[in-house]
Amino acid sequence: MGVVNVTPDSFSDGGVNLDPDVAAAAARRLVAEGAALVDIGGESTRPGSDGVSLDEELRRVLPVLERLGSDVAVSIDTAKADVARRALELGAVLVNDVTALRGDPRLAGVVADHGAYLCLMHMRGEPRTMQADPRYDDVAAEVAAFLEERLAFAVREGVAEERICLDPGIGFGKTVEHNVELLRRLDVLLALGRPVVIGFSRKSSLGKLAGDPAATTGSLSASIAAAVAAYERGATILRVHDVREHVEALAVAAAFA
Numbered sequence: 552m553g554v555v556n557v558t559p560d561s562f563s564d565g566g567v568n569l570d571p572d573v574a575a576a577a578a579r580r581l582v583a584e585g586a587a588l589v590d591i592g593g594e595s596t597r598p599g600s601d602g603v604s605l606d607e608e609l610r611r612v613l614p615v616l617e618r619l620g621s622d623v624a625v626s627i628d629t630a631k632a633d634v635a636r637r638a639l640e641l642g643a644v645l646v647n648d649v650t651a652l653r654g655d656p657r658l659a660g661v662v663a664d665h666g667a668y669l670c671l672m673h674m675r676g677e678p679r680t681m682q683a684d685p686r687y688d689d690v691a692a693e694v695a696a697f698l699e700e701r702l703a704f705a706v707r708e709g710v711a712e713e714r715i716c717l718d719p720g721i722g723f724g725k726t727v728e729h730n731v732e733l734l735r736r737l738d739v740l741l742a743l744g745r746p747v748v749i750g751f752s753r754k755s756s757l758g759k760l761a762g763d764p765a766a767t768t769g770s771l772s773a774s775i776a777a778a779v780a781a782y783e784r785g786a787t788i789l790r791v792h793d794v795r796e797h798v799e800a801l802a803v804a805a806a807f808a
């Protein structure tokens with residue numbers, strides 16, 4: 552899953568894709584480089600961010616989706632039912648909701664009505680405050696219990712279970728140690744029986760693990776190491792910004808699997 556953020560403030564590619572022609576070209580380039588899906592988002596969820604209005608989010612993403620039509624398999628990164636509905640009408644295939652259907656009570660119905668795929672992600676708290684001293688007794692067990700409950704909720708709301716994937720939400724209310732433990736113990740999430748999505752790409756935990764305690768992003772090489780580790784532990788979908796390099800690394804890792 553390649554990432555195209557149509558935002559002024561995303562933590563690693565903010566401002567790059569604000570022009571819809573540039574964003575659509577970026578999405579097509581990621582597909583040419585080997586992405587099976589492109590995740591398009593109009594709201595930054597980086598730590599400390601406040602969110603955007605419905606009108607602003609629609610203004611950012613709709614022109615991009617109109618340009619892509621159904622040529623590109625689009626995942627819409629939104630927590631808003633109205634953004635998801637318009638995106639699905641324009642051909643998006645997956646709704647990637649970082650609130651796991653807790654943000655907008657109408658979102659589950661929109662996904663169900665369109666027969667869309669759905670990614671449910673774990674987040675502790677909300678982006679504005681989530682990195683303020685997050686604590687868990689057992690992070691892997693708690694994240695798995697949350698995702699199990701959200702999976703059951705989505706199915707009760709009419710989303711087909713075989714269309715749902717689960718994501719532990721790397722960096723969403725987690726310390727470096729929590730993120731590392733989630734990947735190390737990915738089997739706890741895999742036991743839920745659904746494909747697992749991992750988004751470690753460029754996140755600050757990687758820069759910290761690589762030796763810079765003040766890092767705000769992670770390097771490409773660190774991102775690839777995390778993606779390969781996630782793949783080897785059983786992750787199915789890797790959410791990444793640098794598709795070509797990840798596809799090459801994963802093809803080599805797959806040859807050894």
Ligand code: HH2
Nearest residue numbers: 556561562595596597672718720721750
């Ligand atoms: N991470 C980000 C956004 N959406 N969705 C899923 N399913 N998993 C993730 O790990 C994930 C996500 C944050 O990264 P990015 O989109 O690059 O930045 P921003 O939120 O600042 O736009």
